[in-house]
Structures are given as C-alpha cells and as structure tokens.
Amino acid sequence: MTAGRVPVERRRRRPTKAGTVLTEELIVDCALRLAGEHGAEALSVRRLGAALGCDPSALYRYFHDTDDLLLAVADRIIGESMEGFVPEGDWLDGLRAMARRVYAGYSRHPRIAALAAYRVTRRPHEFRAVDTGIGLMLEGGFDEADAVRNYAAFIDTVLGHAALDAAHLALAPERRGADTRAWADAYQALPSATHPRLAQVRGQLPLMGESSFETALGLFLAALEVRAAGAAG
Amino acid sequence: MTAGRVPVERRRRRPTKAGTVLTEELIVDCALRLAGEHGAEALSVRRLGAALGCDPSALYRYFHDTDDLLLAVADRIIGESMEGFVPEGDWLDGLRAMARRVYAGYSRHPRIAALAAYRVTRRPHEFRAVDTGIGLMLEGGFDEADAVRNYAAFIDTVLGHAALDAAHLALAPERRGADTRAWADAYQALPSATHPRLAQVRGQLPLMGESSFETALGLFLAALEVRAAGAAG
DNA sequence: GCCCTTATGTCAACACCATTGACGCAATGT
C-alpha cells in the first residue's frame, strides 16, 4: 500500500504466520545475518521474508523500499563500529582509532559495505560518529571550515578504502581468487619490453593484492599532523 | 551455450537481424553510451541487446557473463582516462595529473564507476596505467617494495574517492538530493546539547556535501613527498 | 561452384528479483 515506513509508535503487533513478531530492529538483524552467511546476493526481499517467516511484502510496512532498508543496516554497522568508543591519547591517536574501527566494522560485513559505505544514512549512529570525528579535528587546532573539510577527506578516505576492500572480500570466491592472482599471474607475465617498470618490480607485485588501508591511513594522518602544526604555528 | 568469450581470432561474422555486425568493441561502446544516457539500471543484457539490435543472449558469445562485460567496460574507461598521458614536471606532478585523469575518467561514467572502480580488470589499459604509476613512484626514489606499496595506497585512495563520488552522482536524482540536503537539513537540526561539535561547526556543514577528492589528494601527496625525502636522505 | 563445418545469432524457458493493490484478520481503545 505504498504507505512506507511507519513513523510513529506502532501499536498493533500481529505475529506472522510463523509466529514471530516483526520489528524494524529484528529485520535489520536478520538482514545483517543473512548477508553475512550467504552472499549479498542472498539479501533479497524474498529471502529476507523467508528467513523471518513472513510474506516478503510485509517488509514494506517497515521500510519504504530496499534502499531505505540498506541505509538502516548501514547505520547499524556504524553503531556497532563506534560502540563504546572513547578517544584516548591525542587527537591523531583518536582519528587513527576511529578509522580502524570504521574500517573493521565495514570489513565485518563486506557484502553490505560494498553497497552502503558511500551512503549518507541520516540516522542516529552516523550523527554521533560525525560529531565525534569533527570534534577530534577541532582538537587538532583546525578552524571550523578546515575541521569540516579535513573530516570529510578523512572519512571519505577511510570509507573509500573500506568499500574497496569490502567489495573485494564480497566477490564470489572464484572471482576474488582471480582478482588476487592477477598480480601474481597476469602481471608477472608482461614482458619488460612493453612494461619495463612492472618487470622491474615483478617480485614485489603480490603486495598489490593486499590491503593498502594502513599505508594510506598512515600517510593521511602524517600529512594532517604537518598541516595542524602549520595552522597552530 | 556457455562457451564464453571466444579467445582466438573470430572468423565467421554473421550480421544480426537488424543488420549490424557485433564486435566486442561495439558492445562496450554501446554499454558505455547506454549507461551514460539512461541510468546504470538501464545497463541490462536485454536493453543492451535491444540497443544493438540483437538477441540478448548473443552477448554471451562475446563475454562470459555480465561481470566480464563490466571489466571490459572498466578497462575502456581506464584507457580513455590515460590516453596520451605523458608525465610532465617531477614525479609528484605526474602522480597528481594521473590521479586527476583517473578521477575524471570515472566521474565521466559514474554509473559504471560505482560498480567497477574497485575491480582489477586484468586488461591492457590497466597494465599500462599501473606500469606508468609505479614508474613515477620509482622516480620518487622509493625502493621497489615501497614503490609498489605506495602505488597501491595511491591508486586505492584515488579509486576509493572516485567510487564514492561516482556512487553519489549515480544515485537517482531524488535520492542524491536527499543525501546532499542531509548536511543542510538533518544535520543542522541536531541540538547542541547532544551533538555539541556538530552544532559548533553548523555553518560549515554544507562543505560535507562537496567532494573531498582534492583535499585528500593534496594531503596524500604531501605525505608522500615527506617520505620520499626521508628515503633519499 | 559445391559441400561441410562451425561460428554465432535466435528462440524459449527457468528461476529469480522489487514492488504494489486488494483483502481480511485480529489486536486495541472505547
């Protein structure tokens, strides 16, 4: 009935045919579990309905459409990642810890992350995380505009790497293997006549198959430290 | 017939019902055009077949499956991006120019980029680009392992931002608007009691809606310059 | 110039998918 998500307090709770009582929370739980166990392709309205023991169309009483559901799941992941986070040490340590938490959180749910990492959830857990992150930038001594700009660059870098690595993890095993092996196979085979630099570093190419998140994070934060010193001094 | 992509030189060329003669190249062209004109959701085997004037299943004679086709399209984008690229200035200028080219290339095809930016195409244009990029790192004075590691971090950062921004551009207009407005609406409305840092920088929040690519790129390259000086000295 | 082989375009079918409108049960407030 295209009514979409019911905003106000829900009153009538009728158990489904299978006996469970649906909740926005329960649905998000189930979606997360389902996507984790069997691929992201298992995350369809139909399978979700089957797993919950209800008719697929029942979900439309709780979420406007699948995108809406996806955002709810993404916000849950942000919440999990940042739960109990209290920055320790200086602002750089705080940012580093936050980056690792967010990255790890999305890595724990690669199938979802690949779809949702780049979205703005506009939901409570995200609000809290952005508040925390911008707070750390302000601690670093940046003015308000730079704090926001730097936070945007920071979180986009983290999310970009998270999405990249998650997408790789989320590939079907056969495909993931092919992508990883590419660096040891296809790239090894290129002749030095046409690809001299590749041939030169041939022995190191398997490094391309590993995550570059920590390298990129280290570089980013080092640059931020320099810039903060400049802003203060 | 599940034969998949025909590897060797194709001999018999039979025109389709509509008279066109299919080619791997022609199909990639058409896919790129189709995804550009009407959303990425328009990029389906059936629509592609319709646009080419052939039966949808004919495409399976040229590509093993849609993922295979996607990689071919992605490689074409890389080729377009790097076409005629000759690094000018020092290695940092070269990396900056390369980053901007790749970012722009994917931005020109956001619907594809959102799907393909994180894949390894294992195809000629990608080989060439990686060879070029690692060459620039070697010019910077890094040893072979660091050159590969830094190139991985570099290209992943660029691709991550490209995918992030592309995914945003690729959203349905109504959804994109909602995501962008979030920073000016939902985030503005949060009370300073619960979200003090957000309230403090309230005026600057719309900056979050803009791309952070240039900021992140600047920071990344600045850090790389410092590290290169350390490696040399 | 014919025939044989085979590459490749076409057809039909399968098993999925998201979404919607009508329907009706049952839980709730009176």
Next chain:
DNA sequence: ACATTGCGTCAATGGTGTTGACATAAGGGC
C-alpha cells in the same frame, strides 16, 4: 461487545541474468 485500523497475506506485474537447443549463413577445401 464493537468499531477501527495496523499490518500480515495473496496474487499479479514487469523486470532481471543465464542456459540449451536450434537454425542459418559464412568460409575453406576441393
């Protein structure tokens, strides 16, 4: 006890990728 209505269910629509069997025409050998 009743009326209201939230919400779970059903059925249907129009999309998707992929496959196997089939038919046809192109090209090579003679």
